[in-house]
Amino acid sequence: MKRSYYFIVAVLVFASMLLASCGPTPATQAPAATATPAPVATTAPAGPTATTACAPKGNAGIPFPSGGKTVTIAFSQEPDLVDALFSSMSYAAWTAQMTLVGLATWDSTNTLVPLLASEIPSTANGDVSADGLTITWKLKPCLFWSDGQPLTSADVKFTWQVLVDPGNAVYTRAGYDQITSVDTPDPQTAVLHFKALYPGWQTLFTSGPNNQGNLQPMHILQGKTGLEKDPFIRWPTVASGPWLITDWVAGDHMTFLPNPNYFAGHPKLDQIQIKFVPDMTTEFNALKTGDVDFGPDFSESDIPSLTPLEPAIHTRVDGLGDFEHYLFNLGIQGTGPGQSDVSGPCPFQDVNVRKAIILGIDRQTIVNTLLNGKDTVPASLWPNSSWYDTNLQPYPYDPAQANTILDTAGYKQDTPGAIRHGMCGGKDTKLSFNFETTTKQLRKDAAVAVQAMLAKIGVEFKPTFQPAGTFFGNYAAGADMATGKFDIAGYTTGFYPDPYTDNFLCSSVVSKQNQGGDNNYHLCDPKFDTLMNAVNASADPAARKTAIDAVQQYMYDNYLVIPMYTRSNVMAYQDRLILPPTSGFSGMLADTFDWDVKK
Amino acid sequence: MWTYISRRVLQALLILLIITAVCFLLTRLSADPMSQYANRQGMTAADRAHIAHSLGLDQPVPVQYVKWLWLALHGNLGDSFFSRQPVVTLISQRLPLTLELMFTSEVFIIIISLLLGIVAAVKQYSLLDNVITSFSFIGYSMPIFFIALGLMDIFAVQFKAWHLPYLPTGADIWNPHDLGALAYHMVLPVSCLVIIQVAGYSRFLRSSILEVLGLDYVRTARAKGLGERTTLIRHALRNAMLPFITIIGLDIPFLLGGAIVTESIFAWPGMGRLFWEYAERGDFPVVNGVLLIVSSAVVFFTIIVDVLYTFVDPRIRLS
Numbered sequence: 011m012k013r014s015y016y017f018i019v020a021v022l023v024f025a026s027m028l029l030a031s032c033g034p035t036p037a038t039q040a041p042a043a044t045a046t047p048a049p050v051a052t053t054a055p056a057g058p059t060a061t062t063a064c065a066p067k068g069n070a071g072i073p074f075p076s077g078g079k080t081v082t083i084a085f086s087q088e089p090d091l092v093d094a095l096f097s098s099m100s101y102a103a104w105t106a107q108m109t110l111v112g113l114a115t116w117d118s119t120n121t122l123v124p125l126l127a128s129e130i131p132s133t134a135n136g137d138v139s140a141d142g143l144t145i146t147w148k149l150k151p152c153l154f155w156s157d158g159q160p161l162t163s164a165d166v167k168f169t170w171q172v173l174v175d176p177g178n179a180v181y182t183r184a185g186y187d188q189i190t191s192v193d194t195p196d197p198q199t200a201v202l203h204f205k206a207l208y209p210g211w212q213t214l215f216t217s218g219p220n221n222q223g224n225l226q227p228m229h230i231l232q233g234k235t236g237l238e239k240d241p242f243i244r245w246p247t248v249a250s251g252p253w254l255i256t257d258w259v260a261g262d263h264m265t266f267l268p269n270p271n272y273f274a275g276h277p278k279l280d281q282i283q284i285k286f287v288p289d290m291t292t293e294f295n296a297l298k299t300g301d302v303d304f305g306p307d308f309s310e311s312d313i314p315s316l317t318p319l320e321p322a323i324h325t326r327v328d329g330l331g332d333f334e335h336y337l338f339n340l341g342i343q344g345t346g347p348g349q350s351d352v353s354g355p356c357p358f359q360d361v362n363v364r365k366a367i368i369l370g371i372d373r374q375t376i377v378n379t380l381l382n383g384k385d386t387v388p389a390s391l392w393p394n395s396s397w398y399d400t401n402l403q404p405y406p407y408d409p410a411q412a413n414t415i416l417d418t419a420g421y422k423q424d425t426p427g428a429i430r431h432g433m434c435g436g437k438d439t440k441l442s443f444n445f446e447t448t449t450k451q452l453r454k455d456a457a458v459a460v461q462a463m464l465a466k467i468g469v470e471f472k473p474t475f476q477p478a479g480t481f482f483g484n485y486a487a488g489a490d491m492a493t494g495k496f497d498i499a500g501y502t503t504g505f506y507p508d509p510y511t512d513n514f515l516c517s518s519v520v521s522k523q524n525q526g527g528d529n530n531y532h533l534c535d536p537k538f539d540t541l542m543n544a545v546n547a548s549a550d551p552a553a554r555k556t557a558i559d560a561v562q563q564y565m566y567d568n569y570l571v572i573p574m575y576t577r578s579n580v581m582a583y584q585d586r587l588i589l590p591p592t593s594g595f596s597g598m599l600a601d602t603f604d605w606d607v608k609k
Numbered sequence: 610m611w612t613y614i615s616r617r618v619l620q621a622l623l624i625l626l627i628i629t630a631v632c633f634l635l636t637r638l639s640a641d642p643m644s645q646y647a648n649r650q651g652m653t654a655a656d657r658a659h660i661a662h663s664l665g666l667d668q669p670v671p672v673q674y675v676k677w678l679w680l681a682l683h684g685n686l687g688d689s690f691f692s693r694q695p696v697v698t699l700i701s702q703r704l705p706l707t708l709e710l711m712f713t714s715e716v717f718i719i720i721i722s723l724l725l726g727i728v729a730a731v732k733q734y735s736l737l738d739n740v741i742t743s744f745s746f747i748g749y750s751m752p753i754f755f756i757a758l759g760l761m762d763i764f765a766v767q768f769k770a771w772h773l774p775y776l777p778t779g780a781d782i783w784n785p786h787d788l789g790a791l792a793y794h795m796v797l798p799v800s801c802l803v804i805i806q807v808a809g810y811s812r813f814l815r816s817s818i819l820e821v822l823g824l825d826y827v828r829t830a831r832a833k834g835l836g837e838r839t840t841l842i843r844h845a846l847r848n849a850m851l852p853f854i855t856i857i858g859l860d861i862p863f864l865l866g867g868a869i870v871t872e873s874i875f876a877w878p879g880m881g882r883l884f885w886e887y888a889e890r891g892d893f894p895v896v897n898g899v900l901l902i903v904s905s906a907v908v909f910f911t912i913i914v915d916v917l918y919t920f921v922d923p924r925i926r927l928s
Contacts (some may be wrong), residue, residue: 084780087886090691098652099691179663182652238663239693260702261878263782287780288873288882295761296780299769479891482644484657489641526654 068270078280094222110224142549162197168228177235331506341532348516348534442470707879726814748808779875862906
């Protein structure tokens with residue numbers, strides 16, 4: 011064993027030295043597709059849709075022409091893999107939107123629009139059944155994968171089979187597990203049968219800012235399981251979107267060439283390359299030197315540094331449905347349904363204390379100073395989306411009223427500036443709370459500002475910062491938020507494109523008995539459960555809007571959470587780049603088909 | 610001799626076992642890989658449990674460790690949690706470019722340290738010595754990210770703004786098969802590593818040479834009528850180099866680990882970045898794989914250096 015062990019070490023060391031002397035890492039070759047060979051480009055594929063007029067235009071990426079138009083994008087992180095059904099990474103989702111697409115996507119106005127589908131199912135066009143249990147998707151005619159194989163409703167059915175196969179470690183099965191069967195009466199029609207009403211059906215088989223439903227190629231993956239380890243999942247060798255990945259040098263860059271068979275034709279560009287640049291200062295410098303054309307992952311705090319670079323480099327800020335919010339720990343200790351291992355701070359059970367704390371935080375000043383005024387203070391947790399209740403006004407900053415409320419609630423200051431205290435649960439209790447969040451600088455800065463603001467109303471706010479991996483840890487890892495051992499916590503999330511979430515339900519409260527729960531608020535309010543479940547009681551968008559408005563009103567009136575500020579995508583790009591109108595709802599790179607460069 | 614080597618190898622195996630256990634435990638304590646899936650919309654508890662099971666994270670840590678160790682002993686370092694690629698593949702993709710960067714830097718570091726160390730020692734307390742000493746302290750005391758970003762700002766950003774020939778930031782797309790492009794892109798990262806390392810090494814060599822120059826045998830050499838250059842090169846330098854060579858020898862295994870900061874700033878796809886990017890996400894198989902290779906190399910080269918010493922320096926006796 012010793013000998014073999016040292017042999018391994020020696021081989022590794024000396025092989026690497028040998029490799030070094032032979033030159034740098036060669037571009038890894040695209041993994042060989044295990045599919046049946048692609049047909050000759052000029053031959054129409056077999057199948058019901060094959061006609062002379064309906065033939066693929068090629069079976070490989072269109073080569074980059076001499077003098078062609080190319081753009082370099084910088085990613086601060088390398089996608090772990092590209093098939094977004096298997097990754098939780100934003101960079102994977104962005105990349106997937108370029109190469110693997112779904113039946114529909116969301117446009118810049120937050121409207122679901124057809125992509126591979128010919129139309130969006132609705133009750134009006136008969137594609138949504140009266141009981142909402144049957145959804146019919148119709149695909150565009152003459153769809154082909156980039157290798158020339160037909161893209162049909164069989165791929166829709168196969169995608170569903172991949173998602174529900176317990177042998178595949180997909181990112182999520184939510185919704186897909188509500189489908190009992192998929193019928194494919196013809197190559198362009200896929201009929202989804204649900205076992206129960208699933209109002210969020212629009213997030214299935216579609217690609218959006220917070221959902222990935224790209225279709226899987228049946229002719230490549232059929233008969234396989236454990237797909238998360240398949241080379242295709244990391245590096246798809248065929249594309250349904252406008253671009254095909256033709257080169258991927260690990261840790262360095264990816265190259266995309268046009269998919270010859272994309273239904274909409276040739277993109278305006280001839281090539282896109284993504285360079286992995288982990289350091290944001292380097293990305294900033296690379297924009298200045300022209301090494302990079304587009305930097306997608308800046309933050310609001312970078313805006314003062316980016317603005318002076320006009321007119322050579324432009325900055326774009328797209329509002330997102332994501333928001334930063336602070337959570338009161340509303341947990342009640344117990345072992346019953348909806349109860350937590352430990353109770354949250356006693357004063358938080360009093361709505362007046364929650365209200366006073368919210369009124370004591372000047373969120374607009376935080377937005378103006380730390381976010382350069384580019385984001386907004388939301389009134390609820392569905393900002394920037396069509397689900398947002400625009401009738402609600404953000405809570406005002408009113409420290410005087412906050413002081414009055416706390417005085418009335420029985421929490422007094424012994425001396426001016428002292429921490430308030432009062433009787434709660436039969437004990438003299440100080441209004442002193444720990445606050446936990448991640449080590450991200452923006453969160454640190456905001457927490458320090460909140461600390462100073464709350465001190466003015468006699469509330470002690472003590473921030474502690476943890477690495478994201480620790481902060482977002484699960485119950486088994488003993489993370490404070492999951493186990494309920496926190497007072498107030500803060501992080502960013504978003505509930506869109508579908509408004510429903512189980513994050514507030516009694517059945518989702520995390521506890522020893524329910525370790526897989528995701529109700530970090532430790533809130534269990536039967537009234538609120540009823541309102542939240544009403545959101546999913548209908549497939550009719552108008553009825554759902556009414557229901558989600560009621561949810562927002564209840565949260566607002568009961569001061570259940572602190573909506574701090576919305577978030578945005580902050581992008582910087584060279585003047586030569588022409589970008590179409592878009593928004594945070596389109597996904598970062600969903601519109602690369604329409605990108606162009608000035609002549 | 611063979612008894613000595615056998616004893617050292619046994620010690621090394623024990624040390625490696627301890628290192629792997631400690632590293633495995635520390636990585637498990639440092640982050641929860643499933644936290645990547647926390648707070649993600651659409652994921653259910655069942656989804657998370659399924660992924661945890663597929664990654665083997667639902668097993669007790671000691672079981673995970675024994676399984677990992679058994680596979681590692683057979684040359685299988687497992688698969689990355691996130692990219693799902695074999696760790697050996699990931700390392701083999703990154704190692705060549707790291708070695709190119711690090712060995713090139715090491716060559717420059719040795720040459721420049723030698724020159725500066727000798728000059729500073731021979732010209733002790735001269736203006737030149739003081740200048741070298743001053744720059745050494747400046748280089749030694751500056752953080753590498755400051756040097757890296759400073760060099761990039763001057764030689765890439767500002768030079769371009771001044772319409773001068775400028776160096777790349779590293780964020781451009783270039784062909785690593787092109788030796789010219791490779792050399793062009795190495796200038797700034799190699800300079801950073803050289804500035805940091807030369808500062809310490811030249812000071813060390815200077816002290817070593819000065820110590821030797823004061824010994825009796827050097828005085829004897831001079832008394833024999835040997836010239837100053839001959840005395841320095843043939844007699845003093847050979848002995849003064851011994852500890853310097855030891856340090857260089859012990860540096861070699863660390864070259865495999867790459868340079869995290871330099872590789873990150875200059876977008877160099879090497880081992881340092883591999884380690885850091887995967888450590889941030891709690892991708893333990895990759896982290897443990899890199900740690901195992903580097904620690905094995907350290908142990909291996911330490912034994913080699915120890916054994917070589919017995920040949921080079923007759924004063925060392927194995928007993």
